Structure formats: C-alpha cells, structure tokens
Amino acid sequence: MIHNTKCECGHQNPVGTVLCENCGKPLEDEANTAPLEMRYDGVARRSQRENPSIIDRVWRFFSSVKVAIYLIGITTGLSALGTIYPQENTFLGIDPATHYAENYGVLGEWYYRLGFTDTFGTWWFKLLLIMIGASLVICSLDRVLPLYRALSKQQVRKHLSFLTRQRVVYRGELPSDRYMSGSEASGIQLVTDLTPLLKKKGYKVHTDGSALLAEKHRFSRWGPYINHIGLIIFLLALLFRGLPGWYMDQYIGFVEGEPVAIPDTPYYLKNESFTVQYYTEKELPTEFRGQGRMVPKLYETKAVLYECTADCGMSGVEPVLKEVTQHDIQVNKPLNYRGLLAYQFDYRETPQIRAIRVYLTDHKTEERYGPIELSTTNPKEQFDVGSFELILKDYYPEFDLNENGTPYTKSRSPLAPAYIFLMHGPGLPADGEIYIYFAREIDKQRFSQDKLNGQLAERFEIGASSMDDVSISQYTSYLNIRVDRVLPYLFAGGILFIIGVVMGVYWQHRRIWLRIDEGKEITIGAHTNKNWFGIRKELADVLQKAGIRIDQKQLDNGGNRK
C-alpha cells in the first residue's frame, strides 16, 4: 500500500516525514490537538526501506541512542570491576600470570585470565571504546544532516495547525485601539510594528506579508555535534596512545657519571652530578627549629642527554654517543627534548667507586710506574706499566667469600671492587704471578690483601696517590622518563568538547511564527529546544510592547512545564 506523502500545500515529502517540509502541516494524526513532535522539525531522519541491507542494519544499530547508553553503561560497569584488585601497572616487576592466582586464589586467576588486571589495556575494553566512538559518529551524522537541511530552508508562512499545536501559542484579535480590524493592510502593519521589537531582542526576522518568522541563536543547536566531534578526537587520541613510541612512563635510576640507556629510545642520559640541599636552621619556620629536622630544599640533577648513533643495545660494545642537550633537572623543571621528558623523582645515596687511577710501586727498585685507569664497570684486560705487564684475569664488583672460602661477587654494583692480576716482568717467574688488588682500603683490611699476595706484597704496591685519583659516584638519581605524544590532541578534543557544551547550554534556539488571517485573527506559535519559560517571557514582553496585554503563563500550551 503506497503511503501518500503529498501535503495539501502541494509539496512532496520523503517517506517518513512527520511534519510537511514546506508548510509544517502534520502528515499523520491530523485530528489530534496534542503538542507536535518537533524533533528535527519533523523531517524524515532515516530512509525506511523494505529490505535493509547489512549496512543499513549496522548503521541503524549504531544510530540508536538507546544502544549508545547501553554501551556507556557496560563500559562503566566493567571499569568498576577493574577496581576490585590492584591493576598490573601499580606494581614493579611482578609476574601477573602468577601474582593474582597466588594472592587471590581462583577469583584472582580468573580476574587475570579475563584481562581485568589491565582493564584499560584489554582488547575488549578498547573495542567498547571504539563502539562508543562509532556510535558517536553515526548518531551525530544521522541527525545533524537532516537537521541542517530542515533549518536551512524554513518557510515563513506555516500551516495553521502547525502554529496552534506548538507548546507556546497565542490566539487573539488585532488590538482594535491601534489597528483597523478586517483589513489586510492592518495585518501587514502589525508585522511591520513587531519586527523592530523582535530585532531588539536579538531575533532575525523574516516576513511574508502578514506572516512572520523570528529566529534567534540557531548556532546553539550545533553545540552537541561540536562536542561530539571533540569526544571523537579525544577517543581516537586515546587509541593512538597504544602505538609504539607514542607513550612511555618509566622510572630509571642514574648513577653519577655513567650514561644510562633509556629503553625503547635511542637516547642515553648521564647524570653528571646530583645535589641535595637542605634548609638551614635559619631558613626553617620557628616551630621546626631545634628538632634536628632535615627538610630538603633542592633536588637537582645536572643531566646530559645523548643520542646513540651506532652500536646501541649490545653488551660488551661501547655505544657511540652524540650529545644532544643538557639541563639541570629540578623537581617540576624537567628536561625536555623533542617530547621526551625527564622529571626529578627520587634519589639514593649509593657511594661507589666509578674508576680509580693507580700506580705500581716496585720497592725493589723504588720506582713508581703508571698511572693506569681501572674502571669498576668494565675494566680493560691488559695493562703495560713500566717494564711490567698486568693481565686482568678476573674481576669482582662486590667481592666476598662464600662458606667454602671461594671468591664470588655478591652483586653487579661496584661496592667492593677486587681485581685479580697476573703480573709479568723482571724478577717474576716466566708464567707470571697472581696479585690481588682491592680498590677500597676497607676491603684490603677485610680480606687481608697482603696475606693473600704473600711475598709479592712485600715487593709491589698498587694504589692511588691521592683522593683525586678516585672517581666516586655519591648518588643515584631516579628520574621519571615520560613521552606522551597524544597530549595536544587530547587538549584539542577537550577544548572542542567544552566549546560545544557551552554553545548548547548557554544559548537556546528560539523561533516564533506569526500569521494574521483575514485581517483580524492573530495566531502565534513558538518553539525552543530548552527553557520554555524564557521564550514565553520574551514573547509576552514583545507582545505587551505591541499593545497586547498578556502574561507569559497564558502563552503556555501544555507539554512539560519547564
């Protein structure tokens, strides 16, 4: 059965139109006097077809606001579930595969298997965000295009029932004290008189003889669509964070003097020196003095950033570094190089020897040879000192003896460096003799270096000549290294969102239709998207100035009381 959509005014409307695009006459439900459904000005929103294709079906699904609300509700609920157990990223160095099962039992095991231990990172959560994004795009497009069409080509003279079924209505006679009743010219005169009154209130007025359309603040209707665009940009930016190189947030310790690699980047950072300063007694407020309180005043890391140009990332090979920038990093004053940020976070006192310059003294000849430089991280293996040759056979960063009395190293940190040399030279046996050297005086005593070296200890002495020969790192500075390339886009999306919200909330789209029939009947219908009280007040004000004494309450024609 073919539905007739031709209006009595002669205009052919698309199938699904509620109010005639031309004159506004309701195409269905003609006998009713209830307020009209004014959504999208009654324009057909979707093409209704008999056999919707897959594309139509999917589109229709995503264009439903109900579906969108369900999606948001599900996402919120699942996010809440993510708060039950601490997320993976709150720990350092645990193995999530075992940690949750061990600490929380079966529930923990399933919590991990389903992905809740990294709720925001799971594929299903991201998929929900993508669906919300799709819904945002499709809901908006589906509505904004028909709305734009409807609002762009509005007719001034609308059907009478369009006016009388608005939620703000006035029906009355031309005020006889000012206008001659019954004459067409009076109608036109009233329209002409009302025009400047309406313009003063900010309306754009269009007239058509004895009919009038006053409209203001149409732009506020676009607010929601602008804020949706902002949200879409925001969501897309969040998804982009998952791309490699776009996001990093790690904490790395930097020992003074050593360039340390920053993982996942070609950069190395060297902590030249770290300073911590405390407030003096005088600088403290009076209540704090005399308590022996140490209140830090300054944490500062003098940092140099390098870029690795060759031989990066392989142990045993020194990377080739090029200095790119340097900065004195203080709390909240980070180093910033091309989006890589290094913030001062923490520090530890980790006194350790970085390198030591030593001399070899031969008491037989009272000659002193050297110096040679011994590194505590990766020492060289062969040294020529005077007429002697020192071959490094073994090296222990943190020397100790186990229960069998065999040497081993407790850790990788040079906290008790011990060098085992094989010495060759005049007065020594052909295949050399072992000489053990402890860099720290205290270890020399602890492990009785002289006793270990036996006869050799009486003849030879290895040591630094002064404290200047010893490079010491006093501190390890912990820096928070961050990269977040999506931030500008998040800001852009956020600002657009706020603009859209402000547009939609602080202004309302108001329209007033007026027609004078047969020179005496005034019919006014008005519509707004929100704040009905406001438009009634405004209209009442205009009418009073035109000589029609009327209260805003009398204009109310049902619908919600707002």
Place this chain on the structure above:
Amino acid sequence: MLRYKKTIQVVILLAVVVISAFTLISGLFNKNGNPDIGDKAPDFTLRELGGDESSLSDYMGKVVIVNFWGTYCPPCVREMPLIQSYYEQYKEKGVVVLAVNENDPLVSIKAFIRQYKLTFPILLDKDTVRKQYGVTEYPTTFILDTKGKIAYKQVGEINESFIRGALTKLVKQ
C-alpha cells in the same frame, strides 16, 4: 546529500572495522609480551663473547636451551656445570645452548668460562633480550623445540630431572 549517504555509510563502517581489527590483532598478539610455553620464541641477535653476531633463527631446526644468567647470581653459577655436562652429551644430537649474559664485565665472564670449562656460546645482552622474554629473575631457562616454539620454561635454578626430561623428550624428534 542523500545520494552520497551510501558512500559515507560504507566509509565510516569500514573505518570502524579497520580500527577494530587493528586493536584486536595488536591486543591478542601482544598479550603481556611474556613468551610462555607454547609461544614461538621471539627472534633476537646478540654479539657473542668471541665477537661474532648470533641470531636465534640461525639455530632453527635444533633444540635450543636459552639460559639467562650472570656471575653475580649464585643459582646461575650452581647450575652451569649441569648445563655444560648435558651440552657435551647432546651436542652431536643437535642441541645448542645459548647462555645470555646480562651486564657482566667481560673479564668476569671470561674467568667464569675458564673456571667451569664452558664450551657453549655466551651471548652478551644489555637488558634488551631480557625484556623481550619477560625475564625478571635469574636464572631463567627456556628450552625450544626444533620448530622454535617454547617447550619448557623454568624460572630459578634447574635440576637434573628437568633438563634430562626435556632433552629426552625433544631430541627424539
């Protein structure tokens, strides 16, 4: 406007599908990044103590024992003689040991090799491959089958029954 509606619809839905597929794939393939039993072992290239570069893929077709260790780790030191003896036994049968050392001074590694008479390759890593394999404790041992899949994984010191059981099962193939 309506004429182009079909095209716009298709374009938007296609974009949604592509982004979703991308998210799904990177999500499912990147699960924690911790290779475990059953996963394909990630390929890597490191320098050997001798100076040559060695890739895991060079050994495809052999049973590979990848052991993460350091001289500062007592259980690593304890298990080395065990690994060396089984390496000698199974070398001819196509078993390779790649001992990935983390951050030791070269001197200490060389002394260690001499002391324990190790004959398998020592690869030098600076936390790169360690992170690839999700290793947080030493020692950690992965035993790969001839197809490059992780067949066994052990965090902590391995014992004789572990290595014997693994090798007898895998080398039969």
